[in-house]
Amino acid sequence: MLLSSGLKLFQEIGKIQNSFNQDEIRKLQGSILSGRVKTINQNGTGLDGVISVEILSNTSNTTSNSIPKVYPLFPNSQSYPLINETVVILSLVSNNSSNNSIDTTYYYISTINLWNSVETNPLVLGDTSDFTPGTYFNEKGTINPLYSFEGDNILEGRFGNSIRLGNTVPSNTAPLNNNWSVTGSIGDPITIISNGLHSESPSFNSITENINLDDSSAYFTSTQQIPIEVSSQNSYLSYGGKEPTSPKVYTGKQVILNSGRLVFNSTQDHILLSSAKSINLNTVESVNIDAATKTVIQTPELYLGGIETAQPVVLGNDLVDLLRKVLWDLDFLTGALKNQLGVPVGTPIGPTNLVAQAINDNIGGYRAELSNILSNTTKTV
Numbered sequence: 001m002l003l004s005s006g007l008k009l010f011q012e013i014g015k016i017q018n019s020f021n022q023d024e025i026r027k028l029q030g031s032i033l034s035g036r037v038k039t040i041n042q043n044g045t046g047l048d049g050v051i052s053v054e055i056l057s058n059t060s061n062t063t064s065n066s067i068p069k070v071y072p073l074f075p076n077s078q079s080y081p082l083i084n085e086t087v088v089i090l091s092l093v094s095n096n097s098s099n100n101s102i103d104t105t106y107y108y109i110s111t112i113n114l115w116n117s118v119e120t121n122p123l124v125l126g127d128t129s130d131f132t133p134g135t136y137f138n139e140k141g142t143i144n145p146l147y148s149f150e151g152d153n154i155l156e157g158r159f160g161n162s163i164r165l166g167n168t169v170p171s172n173t174a175p176l177n178n179n180w181s182v183t184g185s186i187g188d189p190i191t192i193i194s195n196g197l198h199s200e201s202p203s204f205n206s207i208t209e210n211i212n213l214d215d216s217s218a219y220f221t222s223t224q225q226i227p228i229e230v231s232s233q234n235s236y237l238s239y240g241g242k243e244p245t246s247p248k249v250y251t252g253k254q255v256i257l258n259s260g261r262l263v264f265n266s267t268q269d270h271i272l273l274s275s276a277k278s279i280n281l282n283t284v285e286s287v288n289i290d291a292a293t294k295t296v297i298q299t300p301e302l303y304l305g306g307i308e309t310a311q312p313v314v315l316g317n318d319l320v321d322l323l324r325k326v327l328w329d330l331d332f333l334t335g336a337l338k339n340q341l342g343v344p345v346g347t348p349i350g351p352t353n354l355v356a357q358a359i360n361d362n363i364g365g366y367r368a369e370l371s372n373i374l375s376n377t378t379k380t381v
Contacts, residue, residue, distance in 0.1 A: 032088070033090075034112065035070065036086050036123050049071070050069055055089075056086065069105075073092075073109050082111075083134055085112070085122055089109075091104045092107055143199070146162055147176045147207065150169065165191055168184040168188040177208070179226070182224075183251045189222050190221050218258075219258075223251055225250065235282075240307035244280060313380060320374065324367070330363060337353065
């Protein structure tokens, strides 16, 4: 149904095109030009992206005229050309147009892909020393284009950064394989955001993303298995044999962030981590928690040292209360023993009296120390 409707639409367009006379065709051709960029405004004055161009002749790569101001056609998409690149130029309605007259302004659409390069596509006429892409832009010559599989939509920058709206593809059906099509069904969606794509030689050959080689990546998967090599040992000993599936073999829906460093910063409110199962912190070195006021762990059970830990911790206040009672009883006992007399009547019991006296003398110090054995920072229930 959709296909037949589309064919009818094209047939109608064809009829309209056939009805054009030669003057109309020449007029249409005159409104579509190609131009070589000479200057570009990027001084932050509200005219950023406005360029001046040399119009290229339709019959040769020579310049025949110039246009001092050509505006970006799309207001919400900034993709400015470099100097000496060529652009498609349209003559369209101007902001000076009124109901009675149509004034026109020149607009440019995009850079023409002369060299099939994601970095730069200059047209250098005559002296090659004239090639100056910009004030500071420098072509690295090491930026590979991304390979596009059937149906993919890819947005690429000039510097090895990209967004792929892709899918799972059958293996061995394209010149290049990827590392996300091992599992799942053909057409399962995947989105990949990359910054600092790895480089392969020669630089004009296409590549696919590699999460272990690219500088920074975000993978949004549906059924794909991503072979990420995590930095930590990936041992989940704290789970006691019920560990989660390793990230590199998991095949469900997941988001993977991979970079040299990750920073999650909240400027006004909380950072909330929520999971249907567990939250694992796995590190090569240490796990550090610094809090300005307090650290609270609310849980029915808390294991320190491992899931197999069997010894419970002591309740500090209860222990102090119990020790105070013991010291009171010990004070009473040693107070009696230090003055205990034996037989014959009135004869001191030498060793017992001395030991009791020494213990009784220390009890006051023990009581004082009880106030210092409780932590001022760590609490339990």
